[in-house]
Amino acid sequence: MGDAVTPQSQFMLVAQVTPGRHRGLRELLKTMNSKPGMADPTNAVLPFGQFERLHFARLVVLDDPTLGDIEAHDVPRPSLPVYLAFIGSCDGSAGECIADLARRADTGLRRIFMHCDGFNADGDLLAWMQAHQYRLAANYINWVGRTVRQVKEESALQRALAAKVPRASLASATQAQQLRRELIDFVDAEVSAGRLGLTPSEPTPLRWQIAKFLHLVAIPLAGLILLPFLIVLSPLLIFILRTKENSDAEICPPPDRAALLELQHLEDHDVTNQYTAFGSVKPGVFRRWLVTVLLVLIDYTCRHVFTRGFLARVQTIHFAFWAFLDDKRRLVFTSNYDGGHEAYMDDFINKVTWGLNLAFSHGVGWPRTRWLVARGARIENKFKHYQRRHQLPTQVWYQAYPGLALVNLKRNQRIREGLELAHVTDTQAQAWLQLL
Amino acid sequence: MSTILSEGRSVELDDVQGLVRFGYKHLTEACFLLLRVKDQAAARAWLAQAPLTSAVKADPLPETALHVALTSEGLRALEFAPDLLAEFSAEFVAGMASDAARARRLGDIGANDPSGWQWGAGERVPHVAVLLYARSGRLAAWEQEIESQCGAGFVRIERLSTSDLHGVEPFGFVDGISQPQIDWERKRPVRDQDQLEYSNVSCLGEFLLGYPNEYGLYTPRPLLTPRRDPDALLPRAEDAPDQADLGRNGCYLVLRQLRQDVQGFWRELDRQAEGNTDLRERLAAAMVGRKKNGEPLVAPSEDSVAGNAPAQQSKLNDFTYGADPRGLRCPLGAHIRRTNPRNADLPGGPGGILSRLWRMLGFNAAALEQDLVASTRFHRLLRRGRTFGAGVTPELSATQSSPCTETGIYFICLVANIKRQFEFVQSAWLIGSKFAGLTGESDPLLGHRLPDPGDFPTDGFSIPQADGPDRRLTGLPQFVTVQGGAYFFLPGIRALRYLATAR
Numbered sequence: 001m002g003d004a005v006t007p008q009s010q011f012m013l014v015a016q017v018t019p020g021r022h023r024g025l026r027e028l029l030k031t032m033n034s035k036p037g038m039a040d041p042t043n044a045v046l047p048f049g050q051f052e053r054l055h056f057a058r059l060v061v062l063d064d065p066t067l068g069d070i071e072a073h074d075v076p077r078p079s080l081p082v083y084l085a086f087i088g089s090c091d092g093s094a095g096e097c098i099a100d101l102a103r104r105a106d107t108g109l110r111r112i113f114m115h116c117d118g119f120n121a122d123g124d125l126l127a128w129m130q131a132h133q134y135r136l137a138a139n140y141i142n143w144v145g146r147t148v149r150q151v152k153e154e155s156a157l158q159r160a161l162a163a164k165v166p167r168a169s170l171a172s173a174t175q176a177q178q179l180r181r182e183l184i185d186f187v188d189a190e191v192s193a194g195r196l197g198l199t200p201s202e203p204t205p206l207r208w209q210i211a212k213f214l215h216l217v218a219i220p221l222a223g224l225i226l227l228p229f230l231i232v233l234s235p236l237l238i239f240i241l242r243t244k245e246n247s248d249a250e251i252c253p254p255p256d257r258a259a260l261l262e263l264q265h266l267e268d269h270d271v272t273n274q275y276t277a278f279g280s281v282k283p284g285v286f287r288r289w290l291v292t293v294l295l296v297l298i299d300y301t302c303r304h305v306f307t308r309g310f311l312a313r314v315q316t317i318h319f320a321f322w323a324f325l326d327d328k329r330r331l332v333f334t335s336n337y338d339g340g341h342e343a344y345m346d347d348f349i350n351k352v353t354w355g356l357n358l359a360f361s362h363g364v365g366w367p368r369t370r371w372l373v374a375r376g377a378r379i380e381n382k383f384k385h386y387q388r389r390h391q392l393p394t395q396v397w398y399q400a401y402p403g404l405a406l407v408n409l410k411r412n413q414r415i416r417e418g419l420e421l422a423h424v425t426d427t428q429a430q431a432w433l434q435l436l
Numbered sequence: 437m438s439t440i441l442s443e444g445r446s447v448e449l450d451d452v453q454g455l456v457r458f459g460y461k462h463l464t465e466a467c468f469l470l471l472r473v474k475d476q477a478a479a480r481a482w483l484a485q486a487p488l489t490s491a492v493k494a495d496p497l498p499e500t501a502l503h504v505a506l507t508s509e510g511l512r513a514l515e516f517a518p519d520l521l522a523e524f525s526a527e528f529v530a531g532m533a534s535d536a537a538r539a540r541r542l543g544d545i546g547a548n549d550p551s552g553w554q555w556g557a558g559e560r561v562p563h564v565a566v567l568l569y570a571r572s573g574r575l576a577a578w579e580q581e582i583e584s585q586c587g588a589g590f591v592r593i594e595r596l597s598t599s600d601l602h603g604v605e606p607f608g609f610v611d612g613i614s615q616p617q618i619d620w621e622r623k624r625p626v627r628d629q630d631q632l633e634y635s636n637v638s639c640l641g642e643f644l645l646g647y648p649n650e651y652g653l654y655t656p657r658p659l660l661t662p663r664r665d666p667d668a669l670l671p672r673a674e675d676a677p678d679q680a681d682l683g684r685n686g687c688y689l690v691l692r693q694l695r696q697d698v699q700g701f702w703r704e705l706d707r708q709a710e711g712n713t714d715l716r717e718r719l720a721a722a723m724v725g726r727k728k729n730g731e732p733l734v735a736p737s738e739d740s741v742a743g744n745a746p747a748q749q750s751k752l753n754d755f756t757y758g759a760d761p762r763g764l765r766c767p768l769g770a771h772i773r774r775t776n777p778r779n780a781d782l783p784g785g786p787g788g789i790l791s792r793l794w795r796m797l798g799f800n801a802a803a804l805e806q807d808l809v810a811s812t813r814f815h816r817l818l819r820r821g822r823t824f825g826a827g828v829t830p831e832l833s834a835t836q837s838s839p840c841t842e843t844g845i846y847f848i849c850l851v852a853n854i855k856r857q858f859e860f861v862q863s864a865w866l867i868g869s870k871f872a873g874l875t876g877e878s879d880p881l882l883g884h885r886l887p888d889p890g891d892f893p894t895d896g897f898s899i900p901q902a903d904g905p906d907r908r909l910t911g912l913p914q915f916v917t918v919q920g921g922a923y924f925f926l927p928g929i930r931a932l933r934y935l936a937t938a939r
Contacts, residue, residue: 162876162908165905166905167904167907169903169904170903170904173903176903176904254526257526257529261537264535264538265535265536265537267537267540268537268540268541269540270889271870271889306798310798310804312797313797313798313804315798315804338870339864339868339870340541340863340864340868342541342855342856342859342860342864343863346815347810350810350811350814351811354796378651379653380651380653381653381655401890402890403888403889403890407808407870407873407875408870408875411875430903430904433904434904434906436906
């Protein structure tokens with residue numbers, strides 16, 4: 001990669017909510033919103049909008065109403081805590097972002113976390129936050145390197161150019177070149193006048209590059225070492241898999257109507273929506289190891305392959321991650337996606353059933369899969385019920401660029417790139433004008 | 437008993453309401469009565485013997501037709517068993533105007549807000565819709581006959597009277613051309629497999645409950661233990677033979693009253709075209725995706741689309757957008773392209789296994805570009821709408837200064853899954869301001885024009901040009917306003933008899 005890249009990171013802080021303080025916490029979280037579930041960027045508790053490296057953030061109470069489902073596996077319903085999760089997607093390292101939050105939103109964060117177990121109101125906030133940061137099992141970023149600043153500047157650029165470009169039919173291809181040059185001059189003037197900004201990328205952090213390279217090499221090496229064992233064990237593993245697939249209980253009743261309405265109440269206030277799902281991993285060593293390995297592989301492909309605008313055929317996810325909780329007994333998944341919930345789920349079913357099954361079929365109650373990739377999520381209604389039933393209301397959700405979907409970000413980015421090319425062919429000039 | 441035979445169980449056409457199979461073009465008069473239950477016993481008594489028209493082909497063609505559909509409010513008013521009611525789809529149970537979240541999804545905000553509807557919200561949610569069709573001159577008598585029968589049980593809250601514009605909708609375009617072809621013979625194999633080419637054929641289960649849908653699955657609907665159907669009124673469920681199927685041979689009916697500002701539409705186009713009548717027509721055609729006579733802007737495909745009836749009209753419907761990926765012939769955001777993108781499950785055609793795998797993983801950039809909208813077959817609507825009011829010619833509407841009469845469409849569509857079919861198309865494809873990667877626009881005809889968050893406009897329309905920037909219309913006013921609507925269940929005929937008697 002020749003270009004300078006500012007990497008993106010995601011983080012999740014998790015702390016147990018003190019019994020008896022749930023209501024107070026929920027009340028406080030509500031005060032941060034301007035619409036149901038939609039954070040006011042200037043709210044007094046945590047003014048997200050001031051953190052110019054933050055793409056998305058959310059505060060969500062992880063309270064799993066499906067905890068008893070595991071009884072279908074003859075395991076007694078566990079007594080597991082209710083957590084508060086503070087989640088963010090940011091430019092640069094997660095550590096820096098958390099430190100910045102602790103520094104500049106000290107009072108507000110203390111007001112939130114005082115509802116959590118073991119929080120000392122007078123203690124070191126940053127140290128407490130760091131101690132409660134959880135490792136993410138797999139991490140997806142739509143476009144590695146695209147910063148909040150870039151998104152905002154390029155959106156302003158697109159608006160300015162779209163308003164400026166004459167839309168009459170062009171007489172010749174050379175006219176396209178001419179028009180492009182005029183628009184470049186226009187942008188230059190706007191930039192000089194301070195009305196537009198086109199900040200160049202910061203240099204790629206060396207540490208990140210090295211870590212990425214090591215990861216790129218280490219995982220296949222580990223795989224190579226494990227491969228002989230896997231080959232020898234494969235008949236047994238396949239037998240276990242098929243047995244479990246044929247016997248694991250499906251738990252896919254329709255979601256509770258009131259709960260569904262509560263989720264919908266929080267949706268479609270913007271062109272982008274949030275999704276948080278939570279559930280138990282099927283008991284036993286086999287599933288535990290299988291889901292661990294698969295999430296390592298998913299993380300690997302997200303880090304090295306799917307870094308340029310698509311996760312297999314899905315092009316509508318800004319950020320997503322999977323993380324284990326409670327000694328891998330539970331799994332949380334979060335995403336920020338474009339469009340409505342139904343379209344998101346149909347996209348999943350129709351385009352990447354295999355991926356959904358790989359990632360989620362280890363959850364208790366998942367619709368029955370075949371060979372790890374087939375059926376499962378393709379059983380439309382069972383899957384749709386399942387995912388809604390496991391979805392949690394996200395109490396506070398922030399996004400840095402309302403009204404902009406990934407199709408916009410990508411197009412605006414191409415406008416910027418086309419602007420910065422020194423020489424273009426006539427066809428390229430035409431194609432660039434068509435983006436405006 | 438007239439049936440269509442197949443390998444599986446045949447379709448009981450005498451149990452299906454005829455509206456599913458026929459549009460009744462020859463019955464040019466129609467009106468829709470929206471009723472509320474006044475006397476439960478009398479209402480049930482009428483429903484138990486209402487002279488419904490079945491889907492059996494009649495020879496000669498019938499002089500009149502009658503169809504009856506119920507809302508969930510209606511089932512509650514009849515004190516139908518709540519546990520069975522809860523097994524209908526969540527959208528039906530809640531109702532079209534039930535909550536603000538649904539209103540956001542459907543674009544029923546601003547001028548479309550249910551609080552301003554003539555019917556369909558609050559106390560004006562109908563219980564029953566009685567759809568009456570008749571040959572020219574026969575409606576008045578037919579309506580009188582039916583009203584005298586059901587008057588004891590119901591009170592009328594609205595009479596929706598339709599007009600006959602001879603297959604043209606009020607803006608002046610030939611309408612109703614594209615319809616899915618339903619697999620009545622059940623020849624389409626029941627299996628779940630990616631379809632690599634667009635086909636106009638739909639599994640029966642996309643439009644009738646109780647049959648396999650495009651996923652090869654049965655859409656959930658109320659199933660009963662035989663104990664609750666002691667007279668064995670209901671057919672048994674194919675997928676659960678020990679259960680009686682209340683849904684079989686029925687479907688959901690979505691009705692929306694859409695007022696069209698015909699004068700506003702043509703005036704705006706006249707303004708955009710600066711009085712050039714030829715350009716005005718071309719802009720209008722670009723917004724619709726067809727010329728007024730119905731001819732599509734995209735030329736018919738060389739290989740014909742599977743499932744197109746060899747009828748005269750099929751020429752108007754025998755195309756996909758495969759050869760027009762950029763929308764140079766038919767703009768990406770044209771109304772008919774949004775409502776029916778005519779694509780397969782995987783862009784890029786069949787190809788070899790490796791090519792398919794490559795595209796499945798998202799590595800084919802060209803395919804990915806065409807993949808923002810996919811799998812049309814899961815989002816088809818069977819349309820049965822009728823117009824109301826006179827419609828206006830463009831010449832008149834662009835010049836006339838007096839306000840014209842109320843005109844528009846009673847949009848009716850039949851589906852087995854309200855959420856995946858009607859709500860999806862309305863929300864993701866029509867109202868969606870990011871459809872196919874577009875920016876700053878929603879459906880050119882139906883858009884509510886309210887800006888997106890961040891103050892991004894949605895009132896534009898872009899017409900791609902081969903040699904430069906898109907031609908762009910901006911500041912379009914709202915042309916279509918929702919004035920009422922409801923979700924109904926259009927039961928099978930035996931199911932209606934059951935509903936009328938069961939507790």
